[in-house]
Amino acid sequence: MMCMNCLKVQPVGPVCSTPFCNGLLMAKYYCSYCKFFNDEMTVYHCPFCNLCRLGQGLGIDFFHCMTCNYCFGIELLDHKCREKGLETNCPICCDFLFTSSAAVKALPCGYFMLSACFQVAPCYLLCFYIRNLCC
Numbered sequence: 001m002m003c004m005n006c007l008k009v010q011p012v013g014p015v016c017s018t019p020f021c022n023g024l025l026m027a028k029y030y031c032s033y034c035k036f037f038n039d040e041m042t043v044y045h046c047p048f049c050n051l052c053r054l055g056q057g058l059g060i061d062f063f064h065c066m067t068c069n070y071c072f073g074i075e076l077l078d079h080k081c082r083e084k085g086l087e088t089n090c091p092i093c094c095d096f097l098f099t100s101s102a103a104v105k106a107l108p109c110g111y112f113m114l115s116a117c118f119q120v121a122p123c124y125l126l127c128f129y130i131r132n133l134c135c
Contacts, residue, residue: 001026046071054101070098072106080110092117 002009003016005024010016014030015023027037031045036052044057048064053071055062062071067081086097086104090113097104103115113121 049098051099070104073103076106079106080108082110082112085110086112088112090114090117092121 001012003018003021003024003026006016006018006020008016008018008020010018012035013026014032015021015025027039029038029043030036031043031052033045033047033050034052036043038052041054042056043052044055044062045052046058046062046064048066048069049071053062055071055073058064058071061074063074063077064071065079065081067083068079068085069083070086072079088098089096090100091111092113095102095114097112097114100114104112105115105118106112
């Protein structure tokens with residue numbers, strides 16, 4: 001990585017290693033597992049998903065379901081589990097749910113889709129999806 005203050009190329013880390021920068025932080029958030037830097041959003045690292053996600057953290061506003069193998073918002077604590085149910089694409093936009101930073105909607109049948117897709121998808125498409133694919 002290169003420090004944008006002193007322009008020295010150095011090993012990846014949370015601070016600049018040169019005496020000139022005197023321990024300058026490279027970003028507000030740094031994940032040593034993902035080598036991820038962030039100044040703009042609140043981020044946490046989930047050791048079970050093994051990636052950084054948007055949010056305050058596990059036990060604060062998210063929890064990790066070991067059956068689904070996914071981090072859900074606390075409001076989805078009572079959901080219908082499907083083993084590795086989010087290691088698939090959203091049926092509407094085809095984004096991969098597991099690595100998506102967008103909010104996920106749990107359907108009553110146990111399937112999942114992106115919340116934004118659920119809100120904008122025409123009713124007939126959702127009914128088709130739920131009747132034909134979930135049953």
